Amino acid sequence: MNSISIALAQINPLVGDIPGNTRKSIDMIDAARSNHADVVLLPELMLTGYPPEDLLLRPSLAGRIDDAIAAVADACRGIVAVVGYPRRRDGVLYNMAGVFRDGELQAEYAKQLLPNYQVFDEKRYFGRGSSACVVDIAGTKAAITICEDIWQPEPMAQAKVAGARLMLCINASPFHRGKQLEREEIVASRALEGDMPVVYINQVGAQDELVFDGGSMVIDAAGQLTMRTPMFEEGLFYTRLEVSAAGVTPVVGVIADHLPLIPSVYRALVTGVRDYVNKNRFKGVVLGLSGGIDSALTLAVAVDALGPERVEAVMMPFRYTAQMSQDDAAEEARLLGVNYQSISIEPMYDAFMAALQDEFAGLAADTTEQNIQARARGVLLMAISNKKGLLVLTTGNKSEVAVGYCTLYGDMAGGFDVLKDVPKTLVFELSRYRNSLSPVIPESVITRPPSAELAPDQKDEDNLPPYAILDRILELYIEYDWSAEAIIGEGFAAEDVYHVIRLVDINEYKRRQAPIGVRITRRGFGRDRRYPVTNGWKAGV
DSSP states (O other), X not given: OEEEEEEEEEOOOOTTOHHHHHHHHHHHHHHHHHTTOSEXXXXXXXXXXXXXXXXXXXXTHHHHHHHHHHHHHHHOSSSEEEEXXXXXXXXEEEEEEEEEETTEEEEEEEOOOOOOSTTOOGGGTOOOOOSOOEEEETTEEEEEEEGGGGXXXXXXXXXXXXXXXXXXXXXXXXXXXXXXXXXXXXXHHHHHHHTSOEEEEEOEEEETXXXXXXXXXXXXXXXXXXXXXXXXXXXXXXXEEEEETTEEEEOOOOBOOOOOHHHHHHHHHHHHXXXXXXXXXXXXXXXEOOSSHHXXXXXXXXXXXXXXXXXXXXXXXXXXXXXXXXXXXXHHHHHHTOEEEEOOOHHHHHHHHHHTHHHHTTOOOOHHHHHHHHHHHHHHHHHHHHHHTEEEEEOOOHHHHHHTXXXXXXXXXXXXXXXXXXXXXXXXXXXXXXHHHSOOSOHHHHHSOOOOOSSTTOOGGGSSOOHHHHHHHHIIIIISOOOHHHHHTTTOOHHHHHHHHHHHHHTHHHHHTSOEEOOOSSSOSSTTOOXXXXXXXXXXX
């Protein structure tokens, strides 16, 4: 019996930084060799980062990738490395996994199954591979696959026919709620079908709205988990496999705790903010702190992502702002230790109204005046952003963004919306979870009825169903594409369903102009929901 030591390089690349990603790859290769690993696995499209999108169409890509491949090959002496990158073959661009050994690129595998759903559009860029790649790893035949290939049975069946006894799968699989358990179930199914272990490496970190949670794993031929790496943590992790005539058997190693739903979502939000701010080289962030639960949770996430010294919070009271809101905002800022200011928008609002008095003569007050309040706040935050080099974090949640309860160029003004894909009911759960770590959100903020405080005695539920009902209707309509009749069939009031769906449909124009934000559900507003602004579709059936 002999053994194979495999290092899993759970890495956070920067999309487009091919030289930097190459250096990071070589550092991991060197570290794995120093720890006597036989093989090191790096994520899908590691050299470009994932997803590179239309950078793949740049004419200079090929030369840069060739240089990176040469550098990686030169680093692979005394160790085998499996690394992901894009490369052309016979004029077709493929999503490749290269096998490097003894200073050479010895084999390449072209991804066969190209996802073209949700956030993925790989068929736009890549040709489809057609054959298995089986290589000798320390005397054992190992198949190479990439991400989507593990979600369907054909590549595993193909590898088994080719004589593989082990599968090495490199991935850039983005996070959504419950995704890690889905992955483990899928990989276990493939291992059982192929009667071989699967070593699965996943990317970590965030890229624009996508978050990659790591959670790399090893599953044995019986479908049992023998190793799980920590989620949301970059690092080099090791597993050992015993090889005999009977097969390949992973040695049970460290199995990191599975993160429950709410902690995993919170970690995803923190990761998304940290990487967006740092990778885009912002000095820090600024946000409007209203005394409400959305801005309170956003502030907590920002501080956990960046530290209090890089976060500024601004309360912008008006005549409708309750004293409790002002007190709660100040207390949140104190508990989290951020730079805090209070700037009244009363003078700005009065100036706007004075300038518009002739235009508005004879017209009754309506939401216009409420929107002016929101836009005055947006102007203040953007001015601070420009002057101090801080990114404005907006605070709208998915429920509000869905139904248009937000103001263009007002509370939507900013660069990144932390809660864009977080339904209001989940905002409450996340806030209580964050307080279980340390108290940072006053209880009154969590228990008060939500209000935008743009009019006297205003409540969110004045014009909307209760959030528990609203969020379920939105989930069925947005994430699962249910018709109005199907949703009503679940017991919801027809009046509520038609009202909510109409609001979703007519506010697509707002969402097109909204900042991006962390995706945590199966279908967020962004890459994976692309509806035309101008359309005559009726959502009733």
